[in-house]
Amino acid sequence: MRNTYLLSLSFCTATALISIILPIILILLSNTSFPEISLSSPVSSSFKLPTSIPQVSTEMHHFSKLLKDKLAEASSGNSATKSHQTPSASGATGSTLPKIILFGDSLTEWAFNTPEGFGSVLTRRWEGRAVVRNCGKAAQTSETLKTLFSQTIHSVSSQPQPPPLLYIIFLGANDAVLPPGGQHVPLPTFESNLRHYVSIILTTPAYSTTKIVLVTPPPINVRACSAHAKREDERKGQGFRTWDSKRTYARKVMDVARDFEARGLGDRVAGYDLWERLVGWECEKMGARDEERLPGCGLPGAREFENGIFTDRLHFGEKGYKIVTDGLLELLAGKWPEVFG
Structure with missing residues (x-):
């Protein structure tokens, strides 16, 4: 009796192992590339330990079928991440929708953290029509982001998909930090990096119709000095x-944008003078503009930016992001109304 019991157990175990291993081998032979299966997948949630030996074969067969289905789904590329599964009225998903790529430092990365940030606004406006990618990375510069830039190019070029609608490059806030600050990137290097990024996008076939916006770094908000302070000091x-x-780096960004426009590429490249947008907005609120006492410069007689524009004299508050976003949307609608109007 004991031998019969052991023989039955061995047979059930062998059957279960074959049921698991065989589909895995078949899938591996057909496609060796598939993502890791999450423990929260239907495989783990549906499978329960058998309560008696006769159930072993049935339960393990059920498990192997679920595993096979999951791996087949992964190998066919249907297990896309959440950010690539934006539904549209036509039934399109993130794998077939064009992208809007926002590339930069913390001012870009955190533009998705507030309702008025341009990342959040573009995501809402283009829901179901495009996938907005946050490629911002805090504390980085045009020099340290080269690898990430290459990855964004490869992610589009490596698989069939529509050309991105828009590529926004928003850099310079950290590059312009004065030496010997660790983030400082010399102005000629900064300019060279910008030109390199734009040229790569313009000459990559997968980006054949992509619009490019170069955004200038904003001013900072220097604390107002004493009324008795000496201007030269x-x-x-x-x-x-x-x-x-x-301001110098902002002017260089606009120089680069205008140069591409002058070379007949104005239908693809535009510059967004965010530095001037913010300074002009504050001067308009003041009712006057004094080039010797512009907002945020910290010189005697100059006022600070209005509360809510900046949170820490460098990063934007809710009001600041709204000004940034409104200006960007105006530029897009005015420059390319057929796409963003």
Whole structure:
């Protein structure tokens, strides 16, 4: 009796193992590339331990079928991440929808964390029509983001999909930090990096119709100095010099954008002068503009930006992001109304 019991158990176990291993081997032979199966997948949630020996073969066969289905789904590329599964009225998903790529530092990365951020607004406006990708990375520069940039290019070029609608490059806020700051990127290197990024997008076949927007770094909000401070002393200070450096890098971004436009590429490339947008907005609120006392510069007589524009004199608050977003949407609708109007 005991031998019969052991023989039955061995037969059930062998059957179960074959039921598991065989479909895996078949799938591996047909496609060796598939993502890792999550423990939260239907495989783990549906399978329960058998309560008696006769159930072993049945339960293990059920498990192997679920596993086979899951692996088949993965190998066919249907197990896309959540960000690639945006439904549309036509039934399209993220794998077939065009992308909008937002590339930059923390000012881009955190634009998805607030309702007025341009990342959040573009995501809402293009829901079901495009996938908005957050390729912002805090504390980075045009130099340190080269690898990430290459990855964004490869992610589109490596598989059939529509050309991205838009590629926004928003850099310079960290590059413009004064030396010997660790983030500082010399102005000629910064310019070269921008030109390289734009040229790669323009010459990559998978980006054949992609629109490119170069966004300037914003000003910083230097604390207002004492009314008795000497102007020349303040101009030598770290605050004003950093503010002025941001302005210099902003002008360079616009120079690069205008150069591509002058070369007949204005239908693909545009510059967004965010530095001027913010300064102009604050001057309009003041009712006057004094080039010697522009907002946020920290010189005697200059005022700080209105509360809510910045949170820490560098990063945007809700009001600041709204100004940024409104200007970007105006640019897109005015420059390419057939796409963004």
